[in-house]
Amino acid sequence: MGVSRRNFLNVLLGGSLMGWLASVLYPILSYLRPPKIPEANVNSVKVGPVDDIAPNSAKIVKFGRKPVILIRDDGGEFHAFSATCTHLDCIVQYRQDTKQIWCACHNGTYDLRGRNLSGPPPKPLDEFAVNIVNDEVFVSKPKQVS
Ligand code: FES
Helix, strand or coil: CHHHHHHHHHHHHHHHHHHHHHHHHHHHHHHHCCCCCCCCCCCEEEEEEHHHCCCCEEEEEEECCEEEEEEECCCCCEEEEECECCCCCCECEEECCCCEEEECCCCEEECCCCCEEECCCCCCCCEEEEEEECCEEEEECCCCCC
16 A cells, blocks of 8 residues: 555656646747747838939849848949848848948858859858839849740
């Protein structure tokens, strides 16, 4: 009878300990694992009037959840690229003095065709299409070549 009472207490304490452990670990693990938020499927973003972007300047626009850098060069031509550096994902910026795309994190540079020129970036920036419709600038995903 004494052994079965001991077993009963062991099971009771072991079960309580497991329950307590689960109640502590579950919220911690739930907090550490980010919730799955489906990414909105964006194909085109309206940036604004053409005249709002002066030549030799740039603007960062949101394309879904991703930043895109829209650049208007000296000649008034628009270029758009992913604004996420291909090295370690810093946000790039346009430098008016050098007329290049520059990543301040590790001094990486890209030209106005998105090609990596110097510094650690291992590959070019992804290019986006730019369309002007009724004097409004639209940035869209380039068509995939199949
Ligand atoms: S993250 Fe851009 S150069 Fe390193």
